[in-house]
Amino acid sequence: MSKKSTAVITGATSGLGQLVAIELARRGFDLVLTARSKERAEATRKQIEANTSSVKVDFFYGDLSLMKDVKRVGSEIAAVYPKIDVLLNNAGIHAFEPRTTPEGFPEMIAVNYLAPWLLTHMLKPSLQNAGQARVVNVASEASRRHGVLKLPEDLTDTTPFTARGSSPIYGKTKLLNIMFTAELARQWAGTGISVNALNPGFNVTGLGRELRFASVLERLLKALRLGDPRRGADIITRLITEPKYQKVTGGYFNVGTGNSIEPVQPGGDAAMQHKLWKATEDLLQQKGFLA
Numbered sequence: 001m002s003k004k005s006t007a008v009i010t011g012a013t014s015g016l017g018q019l020v021a022i023e024l025a026r027r028g029f030d031l032v033l034t035a036r037s038k039e040r041a042e043a044t045r046k047q048i049e050a051n052t053s054s055v056k057v058d059f060f061y062g063d064l065s066l067m068k069d070v071k072r073v074g075s076e077i078a079a080v081y082p083k084i085d086v087l088l089n090n091a092g093i094h095a096f097e098p099r100t101t102p103e104g105f106p107e108m109i110a111v112n113y114l115a116p117w118l119l120t121h122m123l124k125p126s127l128q129n130a131g132q133a134r135v136v137n138v139a140s141e142a143s144r145r146h147g148v149l150k151l152p153e154d155l156t157d158t159t160p161f162t163a164r165g166s167s168p169i170y171g172k173t174k175l176l177n178i179m180f181t182a183e184l185a186r187q188w189a190g191t192g193i194s195v196n197a198l199n200p201g202f203n204v205t206g207l208g209r210e211l212r213f214a215s216v217l218e219r220l221l222k223a224l225r226l227g228d229p230r231r232g233a234d235i236i237t238r239l240i241t242e243p244k245y246q247k248v249t250g251g252y253f254n255v256g257t258g259n260s261i262e263p264v265q266p267g268g269d270a271a272m273q274h275k276l277w278k279a280t281e282d283l284l285q286q287k288g289f290l291a
Contacts, residue, residue, distance in 0.1 A: 004029065005085035006031075006086070007024050007031055007086035008032040008086065008088065009033050009034070010115070010116070011092065012034065012090070013035050013041055016200055017033075018044055019230060019232075019233035020090070021048055024240065026051060027241065032060065033059050033060070035059050036062070036064075041061070045059070065107055065110045065111045065115070066103060067114060067118055068289070070115045070289075071118060071289050078126050083130050084130060086135075087119070091111060091112075093107065094108070094170045095108050097166070098158065098160045104287075109155055109176075113176040114284070116180070117284075127191075128193065133194075134193070134240060135194070136240055137177050137198075138198060139177040139178045139198060140177075141199045142170055142171040143172075143178055143264055146168055147168035149172065155283055175267050178197050179272065181195050181197040183274055186270075188249075194245070194247070195249050197252045198235050198239055198252065198253045198255070200232030200235060201255035234255075
């Protein structure tokens, strides 16, 4: 039997990430998962092991809103796993109030965009060593309501916002994920690594733990059979495992059909994608997180 594939998943202790981790374990993948809390990691390990008998699950701990943690976790994973077949950038947050990280970044930008950018950069050598690897980024059609994109200002914009005003900022982080995916695919052409993004649809698990009524809403939506996270997990699993998605790179695919989606402007603009890449690289270099 061929050596098992290794998948790295962020945000795997709940929601979509956890469902995908369980499914990949069933399919024989070794799992490398990031977590903030040891308690939630152990609960996740138990769930994964309850679903499949012999599975290797390895946790690395850090706070993905802190680039120093992302950098450390990335180098720890790379040291232990010189070959990685799949990186799933799934962790995300919809914050209903503004918070600035201790490093000076707006929290949603840090978690949803800068963390996957930096972690992917840190794991490039391990991904290349796999010969054929896949990077899968969880984006969203929330990107269509992103307000106005200003680069590089948006990457460091800590202007206060209301709960209602949080939606365009969340949408913007998802637009950045789509743009990053397309530019990364170009930057890494010829490496054997394919890079694709997806829209997981509306998922009750992603409703934002900060909404006071989230659990009530979740029960209501489940009763109405809306926002089923299994649909989101299914498109992610397909991008990770189906051969046809290894052959494409820089794509953005929809829940359900698995068809390609045309991103909202300027998501598909190659010049803007490159501008975003440069702005991100400069910012992370300037803050000391990139050599």
